[in-house]
Structure formats: structure tokens, C-alpha cells
Amino acid sequence: MKMDLEQLRKTAAEVAAREEVKYLVGWKQGTYGYRVAPAFVEDAAGAAELIFSPLCTANLATYLTLAEQLPVPRGGEPDDRKVALMVKGCDSRAVTQLLVEKGIERDEVVVIGCPCPGVVDAALLAEKYPETEEPAEMKWDGENFLLIRGGEETKIARNEILAEKCRLCRYPNPVVSDIMLGEEVETWDLAEDEGVQELENRDVDGRAEYWAEQFDKCVRCYSCRNVCPLCYCQDCILDRLNPTWVNRSVNFSENTAFNIARAFHLAGRCIECGECERVCPANIPLGKLNRKLAREVRDKYDFEPGVDPDAEPFQASFKPDDPEDFIL
Amino acid sequence: MTEKPKVGVYICHCGINISSTVDVDAVAEFAQKLPNVKVARTYSYMCSDPGQVLIKKDIEEQGLNRIVVASCSPRMHEPTFRKAISEAGVNPYFLEMANIREQCSWVHEDIEEGTAKAEKLVSASVAKVRLLEALETKEVDAEPAALVIGAGIAGIQSALDIADAGFKVYLVEKTPSVGGRMAQLDKTFPTLDCSACILTPKMVDAASHPNIELLSYSEVEEIKGFVGNFDVRVRKKARYVDFDKCTGCGDCATECRVKDRFPSEFDQGMGKRSAIYLPFPQAVPAKYTIDPENCLYLSRGKCGKSPKCQDVCGAGAISFDQEDEFVEFKVGAVIVATGFDPFDASRKPEYGYDDYPNVITGMEMERLVSASGPTGGKVKIFNGEEEIEPKEVALIKCVGSRDTSVGNEYCSRVCCMYVAKQAHLIRDKLPDANIRIYYMDVRAFGKGFEEFYDRVRRENVRYIRGNPSEIFKRGNKLVVKVEDTLTSTPLEDEVDMVVLGVGLEPRADMRGVMDLLRLSQSPDGFFLEAHPKLRPVDTATDGVFLAGCAQGPKDIPDTVAQAKGAAASAMIPLARGKVTINAQVATVNEATCRGCSFCVSICPYTAIEMVTVNRFGNEVEVARVNEALCKGCGSCSAACLSDSIQPKSFRDSQILPQIAALGVLK
Numbered sequence: 001m002k003m004d005l006e007q008l009r010k011t012a013a014e015v016a017a018r019e020e021v022k023y024l025v026g027w028k029q030g031t032y033g034y035r036v037a038p039a040f041v042e043d044a045a046g047a048a049e050l051i052f053s054p055l056c057t058a059n060l061a062t063y064l065t066l067a068e069q070l071p072v073p074r075g076g077e078p079d080d081r082k083v084a085l086m087v088k089g090c091d092s093r094a095v096t097q098l099l100v101e102k103g104i105e106r107d108e109v110v111v112i113g114c115p116c117p118g119v120v121d122a123a124l125l126a127e128k129y130p131e132t133e134e135p136a137e138m139k140w141d142g143e144n145f146l147l148i149r150g151g152e153e154t155k156i157a158r159n160e161i162l163a164e165k166c167r168l169c170r171y172p173n174p175v176v177s178d179i180m181l182g183e184e185v186e187t188w189d190l191a192e193d194e195g196v197q198e199l200e201n202r203d204v205d206g207r208a209e210y211w212a213e214q215f216d217k218c219v220r221c222y223s224c225r226n227v228c229p230l231c232y233c234q235d236c237i238l239d240r241l242n243p244t245w246v247n248r249s250v251n252f253s254e255n256t257a258f259n260i261a262r263a264f265h266l267a268g269r270c271i272e273c274g275e276c277e278r279v280c281p282a283n284i285p286l287g288k289l290n291r292k293l294a295r296e297v298r299d300k301y302d303f304e305p306g307v308d309p310d311a312e313p314f315q316a317s318f319k320p321d322d323p324e325d326f327i328l
Numbered sequence: 329m330t331e332k333p334k335v336g337v338y339i340c341h342c343g344i345n346i347s348s349t350v351d352v353d354a355v356a357e358f359a360q361k362l363p364n365v366k367v368a369r370t371y372s373y374m375c376s377d378p379g380q381v382l383i384k385k386d387i388e389e390q391g392l393n394r395i396v397v398a399s400c401s402p403r404m405h406e407p408t409f410r411k412a413i414s415e416a417g418v419n420p421y422f423l424e425m426a427n428i429r430e431q432c433s434w435v436h437e438d439i440e441e442g443t444a445k446a447e448k449l450v451s452a453s454v455a456k457v458r459l460l461e462a463l464e465t466k467e468v469d470a471e472p473a474a475l476v477i478g479a480g481i482a483g484i485q486s487a488l489d490i491a492d493a494g495f496k497v498y499l500v501e502k503t504p505s506v507g508g509r510m511a512q513l514d515k516t517f518p519t520l521d522c523s524a525c526i527l528t529p530k531m532v533d534a535a536s537h538p539n540i541e542l543l544s545y546s547e548v549e550e551i552k553g554f555v556g557n558f559d560v561r562v563r564k565k566a567r568y569v570d571f572d573k574c575t576g577c578g579d580c581a582t583e584c585r586v587k588d589r590f591p592s593e594f595d596q597g598m599g600k601r602s603a604i605y606l607p608f609p610q611a612v613p614a615k616y617t618i619d620p621e622n623c624l625y626l627s628r629g630k631c632g633k634s635p636k637c638q639d640v641c642g643a644g645a646i647s648f649d650q651e652d653e654f655v656e657f658k659v660g661a662v663i664v665a666t667g668f669d670p671f672d673a674s675r676k677p678e679y680g681y682d683d684y685p686n687v688i689t690g691m692e693m694e695r696l697v698s699a700s701g702p703t704g705g706k707v708k709i710f711n712g713e714e715e716i717e718p719k720e721v722a723l724i725k726c727v728g729s730r731d732t733s734v735g736n737e738y739c740s741r742v743c744c745m746y747v748a749k750q751a752h753l754i755r756d757k758l759p760d761a762n763i764r765i766y767y768m769d770v771r772a773f774g775k776g777f778e779e780f781y782d783r784v785r786r787e788n789v790r791y792i793r794g795n796p797s798e799i800f801k802r803g804n805k806l807v808v809k810v811e812d813t814l815t816s817t818p819l820e821d822e823v824d825m826v827v828l829g830v831g832l833e834p835r836a837d838m839r840g841v842m843d844l845l846r847l848s849q850s851p852d853g854f855f856l857e858a859h860p861k862l863r864p865v866d867t868a869t870d871g872v873f874l875a876g877c878a879q880g881p882k883d884i885p886d887t888v889a890q891a892k893g894a895a896a897s898a899m900i901p902l903a904r905g906k907v908t909i910n911a912q913v914a915t916v917n918e919a920t921c922r923g924c925s926f927c928v929s930i931c932p933y934t935a936i937e938m939v940t941v942n943r944f945g946n947e948v949e950v951a952r953v954n955e956a957l958c959k960g961c962g963s964c965s966a967a968c969l970s971d972s973i974q975p976k977s978f979r980d981s982q983i984l985p986q987i988a989a990l991g992v993l994k
Binding site for chain 2: 069070071072073074076078080101102103233234235242243312313315316317318320
């Protein structure tokens with residue numbers, strides 16, 4: 001696919017200029033290397049810096065729920081303008097899931113869909129092509145990625161640096177959008193989820209051992225929670241003091257409690273955008289944990305989050321024939 | 329202004345039920361030292377009048393304002409103690425019960441362990457009672473009308489009783505006629521009254537009663553609301569016959585191009601009916617119905633040059649363009665009298681019901697011996713060449729009952745007697761036949777049952793104890809393979825005819841009614857009553873009552889008794905004109921509710937709705953609880969992402985300290 005930057009910026013400028021739009025959230029080049037930063041565009045002029053490239057890994061849907069609803073000054077009118085948001089396929093599932101959970105209302109957002117042929121794993125990329133200070137550009141080029149740095153173009157095979165979430169992606173095209181940019185991309189042959197499969201092949205002790213090792217690394221920075229588009233409870237149980245469900249201390253027991261609690265709170269909600277794993281400074285394979293639960297929900301309850309905006313929220317629905325064989 | 333809590337703790341001996349494994353005096357001594365506890369006492373029976381007086385006296389003399397009763401499960405006596413303390417001037421919701429019987433003394437053998445646990449349970453209750461809030465009960469108006477679902481003998485009886493008391497009744501029946509299973513029966517045990525003769529007058533009464541609106545061939549589509557105020561929507565299925573014009577003359581059925589082609593439901597498929605039909609001659613209402621699946625005109629769009637029924641109907645009642653209609657009304661109470669399904673004998677393939685025409689079920693036998701049945705009351709079988717009277721007849725009991733292999737552990741309660749009755753009726757019609765009954769047990773428990781059983785045995789009917797393992801064919805005969813377990817003799821009994829005494833099962837379509845009214849099933853699959861002994865006609869849904877076999881297998885007298893009981897219970901809100909609503913309902917903290925509506929979708933009682941409120945100038949959606957509908961189950965609270973919805977008396981701020989006092993939470 002060729003993403004036409006001109007078209008993207010033109011559309012974004014038109015949307016950002018709309019009366020009903022407060023601001024538009026998109027991607028822009030970061031300050032150095034492979035970095036990409038979120039851009040908050042409030043007028044047509046601001047759209048000139050927007051990009052969409054294989055480096056645009058971040059799921060911007062998380063900004064939808066971060067905005068605070070401020071009290072309206074006496075005599076003032078509430079600001080009910082919309083937020084425009086650029087989404088890839090996976091990001092759009094977060095939007096859909098937010099709609100299902102009424103985290104946002106459909107008329108509060110303008111969704112600009114960007115069909116996505118897959119983004120890169122920046123860590124893998126940096127490993128193979130070390131990051132330099134100079135900002136780098138990247139493009140899709142047929143079956144390859146094109147890295148443009150210092151006027152030099154490097155062709156990199158897609159499979160070499162494709163992000164894991166993209167190897168497993170079933171929804172490269174946005175499932176919800178008001179405006180779609182460019183043409184839909186064709187879905188690709190899915191890789192087997194070897195990570196989850198490998199874990200499932202282990203016995204209980206083997207799995208416990210694996211996760212004990214992983215959770216032991218956790219530094220409890222809560223980056224995973226903060227970046228997650230679906231971790232948006234204003235009153236998170238991790239922050240509660242009375243009762244203190246999870247203690248502040250960083251140790252294996254509390255780390256496990258935290259990670260398990262988060263995984264369970266995301267069961268049937270996680271849309272597998274992989275942001276938690278990307279931002280984890282301790283390199284805990286959180287995606288594996290979430291995908292395992294997503295697989296359970298899919299197999300047992302025939303439910304997939306973030307696909308149908310009219311679906312009943314999975315964790316808040318009950319059917320008399322729901323399986324319960326796992327209840328001891 | 330909140331008063332400082334002054335707690336009284338009352339520990340019950342429950343005779344020796346509690347005191348044999350819990351040192352109640354030690355518990356009282358322990359409780360005395362707990363914070364805010366003013367007085368702690370023990371008594372042999374706290375629920376007795378002197379026990380209650382003890383509490384009341386302490387309230388007056390010591391100024392207690394919170395009460396903990398450590399005794400049995402709150403299920404039975406919470407209302408007792410609520411009433412007692414409210415009589416002494418304390419808000420009835422300032423009561424907490426510590427269950428030291430079912431959850432403590434009954435499960436422990438060691439006194440030390442039992443006492444230690446009782447002390448923990450008491451300290452947990454004391455921790456909570458101090459934090460309870462005063463609640464007020466409210467009342468709302470009740471609609472003086474009732475809905476009865478199902479017009480078999482149970483539904484008819486309930487409807488008649490309520491209507492006779494002067495209340496409006498909507499009687500909804502799924503099939504074209506009222507009467508239900510009882511109308512299909514020939515004679516009734518043990519008195520041998522003719523079933524139709526005693527039922528049809530009631531059927532006619534139900535249809536003609538000025539207070540009863542009979543909605544036959546109709547189904548309840550939707551029930552919303554709560555006790556006293558149910559909004560009901562009923563689908564009246566198209567009969568394709570104008571109800572008001574049809575005179576019931578029957579010319580249409582006689583002339584129907586597909587006359588007598590289809591198995592009659594009423595005759596258990598042994599008789600035939602036309603595509604336009606009256607289920608049986610005494611059907612009420614006596615109005616014909618077209619079966620749209622089999623009617624040539626309705627299924628194929630063409631019936632000769634013109635449909636014959638239309639040509640022949642003098643009243644001009646045939647109306648092929650009729651459509652389903654909907655009626656809506658309001659009632660204060662609902663009675664579920666949806667009946668049962670006979671056990672499907674195909675599920676016991678070893679008895680060959682599907683393979684051998686001379687293996688029939690009890691329901692089929694009823695039609696066969698009935699004078700209005702397909703054979704005019706003659707017991708005949710087809711031996712492959714001609715119709716003959718059977719010489720050797722076997723009846724088998726407990727088919728599909730007391731049989732875990734088909735998932736029915738329960739006794740169907742009627743088979744012992746109906747099989748005995750059928751043996752008697754066969755003896756009546758075939759004086760020379762050899763009749764035997766294969767049985768596991770004979771349960772002749774009702775009034776006149778044992779006498780009847782005795783009479784049948786004296787009529788030369790052999791009772792052989794044994795549960796047949798197989799029925800197979802040998803020549804023209806059926807062979808019942810069985811062991812006579814009284815003499816340990818294996819038998820291969822050659823007979824002409826086998827009657828399977830099939831049991832009663834929950835209706836296959838009961839799920840629809842369950843969902844409509846949010847009812848539950850007991851382990852046997854029938855509708856679950858609110859309490860097996862003390863509230864056998866009530867359900868967990870207030871204002872919804874059970875009558876007849878929908879609640880469990882029962883015979884006609886029991887069904888009628890329960891129907892009358894359900895009618896009397898249903899009339900309580902109708903007669904009172906008001907219903908008291910539960911005070912321990914969920915409440916929403918509108919300041920923190922984030923409007924996700926998880927609680928709305930999880931609520932089993934549809935008690936929560938979303939409303940728009942102004943929050944600091946912003947319009948936001950928040951949940952709001954309809955207190956009349958809420959049962960205080962707490963499902964919403966579990967689903968709430970922001971702890972914004974909590975049941976009163978069971979708030980986190982109240983139960984977490986209770987849990988903490990047990991020593992499991994810091």
C-alpha cells in the first residue's frame with residue numbers, strides 16, 4: 001500500500017478546521033532516530049506535520065479517555081466538541097471497545113481510519129540498524145520496509161522487523177471509521193501464536209515458573225496500565241488504599257497480584273494492540289499473557305472484543321449456557 | 329446526627345443445636361469486650377417470645393441502638409428480630425445476624441474450634457452493625473389484576489379463584505383450547521371420576537367468567553415491571569378464523585381438502601385431524617383454528633379453485649389474511665401454571681417405543697381407553713394382520729423417572745397410581761387378559777391410594793418387582809426381559825402389548841418463561857420455589873407464583889390445592905392494593921458513576937436505567953436504581969468499575985470491616 005501523505009494531511013487539515021472538532025490526534029516525527037510522537041492538531045496549519053509510516057506503532061486511542069472533563073464555569077457552556085483520531089486497524093478495535101463500554105460515545109469522536117500493512121518492532125529495528133540521532137523516515141515498499149536516513153535508502157525485508165502483534169493481526173483495516181484514508185489492505189497469512197502455544201504446552205508448574213521469572217522483573221512503573229487504551233478506570237484498584245488490594249512494595253508476590261489483576265481486568269477487553277509490551281521497561285511479554293486470555297475468551301465464549309460496537313460488554317453479560325467447567 | 333453505637337449481642341443456644349458445640353457463655357464473655365458492645369447475653373431460644381422480650385427490655389433499659397443476634401441463618405429469623413427491635417423503637421435495619429448454627433455449630437465437632445469460630449463470626453457482625461445505616465421501607469400501589477400463564481387445571485383453578493374474589497384475570501393459553509393435560513385423561517385415580525366430566529364445567533366457567541379475559545392460542549411475549557406493577561404484552565396468534573364469527577359448527581373441518589390427514593395432538597398422534605380443526609369436541613373456546621403449516625392455502629398459496637372451508641363456512645369466518653395481534657395490559661401478580669411434558673419414551677431405546685407399535689406410553693393409553701378417543705374406548709392392537717384385543721398386557725413403571733441414565737433422579741409421583749388405574753381400566757375392558765405391572769416400588773401415599781392399589785391387586789393384576797432391561801420382538805409377541813427381584817428369577821415375558829408408565833418432565837419450552845420472569849430451576853429442572861417447605865408456591869421474583877406441575881410432578885388434587893394456594897398468595901397484593909418494597913436496595917453515587925451501564929446489562933431484575941444528570945455543568949449519563957425492582961442482590965456492585973453502585977447494608981464500607989474482623993484482610 002502506498003500511503004499518500006498529501007491526502008492524509010489534506011484530510012486532516014479539513015477535519016481539524018471543522019467547527020465541531022476540538023483537536024485531532026495523529027502521529028508526527030519525533031525528535032530523534034526512530035521516534036514518533038503524538039501530534040495534537042488544533043487547526044488546518046498544524047496538519048502539515050502529520051505522518052503515517054511503519055514507525056507509527058503507538059495506539060492513539062488511549063488519549064480519548066485521558067482528557068479530563070472539567071467543570072463548566074458558571075454561565076459558561078460545556079465544550080462538547082469532538083476529538084478526531086487517526087487509527088490503524090488495531091487502534092480502531094480499541095475505539096470500538098471503548099464504544100461498547102461507553103468509555104466514549106460515538107458522537108464524541110471523528111475516526112480517521114488508516115489501513116495498515118503492519119508496523120515495525122522498533123526494538124528489533126534498532127537492534128539491526130542502530131538508532132542514530134538524526135530523525136529517520138520509513139515507508140512501506142511492497143513486501144519490504146524502506147528506511148530513509150541521511151538521504152540513504154535501505155530496503156529491509158518485512159518479516160525481519162515486523163512487530164509481533166502485526167504477525168498475528170487479523171484486522172489490518174479499521175473496523176470503525178468516519179473517513180478512510182487510501183485503499184484497504186489485504187489481510188495476510190497469519191503466523192501461529194507460538195508464544196502462547198509454547199506456554200500452553202507447558203504444565204502448570206512450567207507456566208508458574210515462567211511467569212514467576214517474568215513478574216520478578218516488574219518494576220511496577222505502571223507504564224503498561226498508563227499506555228493501555230482500555231485501562232482507563234478513574235479509580236484504579238491498584239491505587240486504592242482502603243482496602244489495599246495490591247501493596248506498593250515491589251516484590252514477587254505483589255508484582256504477581258498486579259499483573260494477574262490487570263490481565264483479568266482485560267480479559268474479553270484487550271484488543272491486542274501490544275502497547276503494554278512495547279512500553280515495558282523490563283521486557284515482560286505482557287502481550288503473551290493478554291493473548292492467552294483473549295484466546296480463552298474466544299474459544300470458550302465465542303467472543304472477540306473491539307469488533308462489534310453494538311456487542312454487549314463481555315464482562316458484564318451473562319448467558320445461562322456460559323461454560324463454567326473451569327469453576328472449581 | 330449519628331448516635332454513638334451501643335451494641336447488644338444476643339447469643340442463642342438453639343436448644344443444644346448451638347450450645348453442644350459452641351461454649352455460648354465464653355462467646356458472650358468475649359463479645360462483652362468488643363468495642364461499642366454494651367451488653368452480651370445468651371438465651372436458650374432467642375427467637376421465642378421471652379427471647380425477644382429480653383432484647384426489647386435491654387433496648388429500653390440500656391439504650392441499645394444496634395443489635396447482633398448470633399443464632400441461625402438470617403433466612404428464617406431475620407424478619408422476626410427486625411420486627412422485635414422495631415417494636416422497641418430501633419430501626420429494623422440496625423440488626424446483624426451472626427450465623428453460628430449452620431455455618432458453625434453444625435459443621436464442627438470440637439467445642440474449642442466451634443467456640444473460636446463463633447467468636448470470630450460475632451466480632452465480624454459487631455464490626456458491621458456499627459456501620460449500618462437506618463433504612464425506611466416504602467410502599468407502591470398494586471394493580472388489582474392477575475396474569476395466569478397456562479390454562480390447564482392449575483391455571484383454570486387459579487384464575488377462577490382470583491376472578492371469584494372480584495379481581496380481573498388474564499388467562500393466557502398457548503394452544504387453541506384450555507384444558508391442558510387433564511382434558512386428555514380418561515378417568516382419574518383413585519376415585520375413577522371421568523376426567524372430562526369434572527374438568528369441562530371449569531373450562532366453560534373460565535371462558536365465561538365476567539372477570540376472566542381468556543386469551544387462547546396466545547403467548548406472553550414480554551413482562552416488565554415488578555410486583556404490583558407488571559406490564560404484560562401478549563401475542564394472540566392468528567387462527568385464520570374470525571373468533572367472533574365462528575360458530576364452531578365444524579363444517580369447515582368436514583370439507584377440508586386435507587381432511588383427517590394430520591396426527592391429532594390431543595389424541596397423542598393416534599387420531600387424525602384436518603388442517604382446520606377443533607382440538608377435541610369439548611374444546612373451549614369452541615372456535616376452529618387453521619394449522620398454517622398443513623393448510624394447503626396457507627402453506628402453498630393454493631387450495632383447489634378456492635379453499636373449501638371458506639366456501640362452506642356459513643358465518644364467513646375464514647380469514648386467511650389474519651395476522652398476529654398484540655394486547656398489552658397491567659397486572660399486580662403472575663401465576664405460572666405451564667405444566668409438564670410427558671417423558672419422551674424414545675430416550676429409553678431399550679424399550680423399543682420407536683420400533684414397536686404395540687409399545688405405547690401412558691398418555692397414549694389414556695386416549696386409547698377414553699370413550700372419546702381414537703378407538704372409541706376399545707383397547708386394541710394391530711398384530712400385523714388384523715386388529716385384535718391383546719391377551720397379555722404388561723405395564724412398566726418408572727419409565728424416565730428415578731432413572732439417572734436419562735438424568736431424572738426424581739419420582740414423578742403420579743405413575744404408580746395412573747398405571748394402577750390403567751390396569752384397572754384394561755381389566756374392565758378385557759376381563760380375560762393377563763395383566764402384570766413391573767415396578768421398582770409402589771408409592772401409594774395419597775388419600776385413598778393404598779386402598780385403590782389394593783383393589784387393583786385383587787382384580788387379578790400381578791405386581792412383579794423388577795425393572796425391565798429390554799423389550800424385543802419374537803414372532804408376533806413382544807418379549808419383556810426382566811429379573812423378578814423378589815425371587816431372583818430372570819424372566820422373558822411374552823406379551824401382546826406394553827404400556828410404558830412414562831414420568832413427568834419439565835417442559836422443553838420453559839426457558840422462555842424463565843427468561844420472561846427471571847425464574848430459576850431446581851436441580852430436577854422444574855421451576856424453583858422460594859422455599860421448599862414454607863413458600864412452596866412463591867418464587868424468588870416477588871409477585872410471581874407457581875401452580876401445578878410447572879413446579880414439580882403432582883397429581884390433580886395436589887395441583888388444584890397448589891393452584892388455590894397460588895391464587896390466595898397472588899391476591900395478597902391485589903387485595904391490599906399496595907406492595908412493600910425492599911429497603912436494602914442498591915444506590916448510585918452519581919458523582920463517581922462513569923455511565924458505562926455495565927450494571928444495567930448485568931442486573932437480573934432490570935432495575936437499573938441510565939439517566940442524564942448535570943455534573944458541574946456537563947451533561948453526563950449515570951445509572952439510577954428503580955427501588956421497587958431492586959432485590960439488593962449486589963450483581964451491579966460486582967460489575968461496577970468505579971464502586972459507584974452499592975447495595976445498602978452491604979456497602980464495601982460495611983462489609984470490608986466485617987471481613988477484616990474475621991482476620992483475613994488487613
